Amino acid sequence: MITKEVINQAIDYILQHIEEDITLEDVAEYSHFSKYYFSRLFKEQTGESVYGFIKRVKLEQSAFRLKTEQERRITEIGADYGYSSSNYSWAFRKHYSMTPVDWRRQSCFSSMAHPFFHHESWQAESFEVCDSKITIENIPDYYVIYERRFGSYEDLRRDWDGFIEKYQEYITAKTKLLERTYDDPAVTSAGHCLYDVCMSVGEDCALKNTAKIQGGRCIVYHFKGHAKQIYAAYQTIFLVWLPKTSYELDATKSLFDIYHAVDSETMYMELDICIPVKE
Incomplete structure (x- = not known):
C-alpha cells in the first residue's frame, strides 16, 4: 500500500x-x-x-x-x-x-485465458447482449476514504476485507463501496496494476487519505454474476461495444465500480462498471 x-x-x-x-x-x-x-x-x-x-x-x-x-x-x-x-x-x-x-x-482476440481464474477461459459477449446491460448516465461525484495499491487485482478480496475492518466506524446506511482501477490486466503485468479501494464519506471527514472520485457522463454496465465474469465484461465493453459506438473515453477521469451486493461465499456480485466518456 x-x-x-x-x-x-x-x-x-x-x-x-x-x-x-x-x-x-x-x-x-x-x-x-x-x-x-x-x-x-x-x-x-x-x-x-x-x-x-x-x-x-x-x-x-x-x-x-x-x-x-x-x-x-x-x-x-x-x-x-x-x-x-x-x-x-x-x-x-x-x-x-x-x-x-x-x-x-x-x-483483437475475443476469447483467451483468464488472467485471474487461471483454469478458466473467457468469452466476449455479443454487442447486443452487452448493449442490453448498458445505460448512459450522469453519475455524481463521490467523496471517499481510499487506500491505493500496486499489485494484482487477484488481491482485491483480501484488500477489501482489511479495508472494511479498518474503517468500519465510518460505515452508515448511505455508504457506497467503490473501486477505482487504472490498468487493464491484459496490458499491465499483475504486479504493477494500480487500484484504489474506496468508501464514500461526508466531505467533513478528517482523515488525510480522502479524495473525490469525479463522476459526470458515464457508460454504466450493470453487472450481475460471478466475480470471474467481470474481466469478460470489461473486455467486451472495450473490444466489442465501444468500437461500434460514437462514445470517446474521457482520459482525464478514472474508471470505477460501484458495488451494490457481494456474497463472499459464492462470489456473486452486483455492481455498476462506470466508464467516463466525453460530453
Whole structure:
C-alpha cells in the first residue's frame, strides 16, 4: 500500500499529464520537494523510479489504445505519447517482446485465458447482449476514504476485507463501496496494476487519505454474476461495444465500480462498471 499521500498526489498528477513531456523535475516541483529527495521517496513507496513509472505508463496506455482504437494508425498513437515512429516500435518491443503491429493483432482476440481464474477461459459477449446491460448516465461525484495499491487485482478480496475492518466506524446506511482501477490486466503485468479501494464519506471527514472520485457522463454496465465474469465484461465493453459506438473515453477521469451486493461465499456480485466518456 502507498502510505504517503504526497506520492498518491504525484501519481495522480502524472496520470493527468501522461500525454505530455512530463519529467522528474515537473513532478518534484508539483510536490514541493527537491528532485533528489522526491526520487528516493517515490522509489521507496512504489518500487519504481519516477522516470521508469512514467515510461511504463506511457507504453501501457498506448498499448491499451492500440487495442481499443483499431481505426487509428499506430504511429499516431505512439506520437500521442511523445514517440517517433522508430522509437515507439523499439520501446514497445523492449517492453512487450513484440511489435505494436503484432500486439494489435493479438489483442483483437475475443476469447483467451483468464488472467485471474487461471483454469478458466473467457468469452466476449455479443454487442447486443452487452448493449442490453448498458445505460448512459450522469453519475455524481463521490467523496471517499481510499487506500491505493500496486499489485494484482487477484488481491482485491483480501484488500477489501482489511479495508472494511479498518474503517468500519465510518460505515452508515448511505455508504457506497467503490473501486477505482487504472490498468487493464491484459496490458499491465499483475504486479504493477494500480487500484484504489474506496468508501464514500461526508466531505467533513478528517482523515488525510480522502479524495473525490469525479463522476459526470458515464457508460454504466450493470453487472450481475460471478466475480470471474467481470474481466469478460470489461473486455467486451472495450473490444466489442465501444468500437461500434460514437462514445470517446474521457482520459482525464478514472474508471470505477460501484458495488451494490457481494456474497463472499459464492462470489456473486452486483455492481455498476462506470466508464467516463466525453460530453
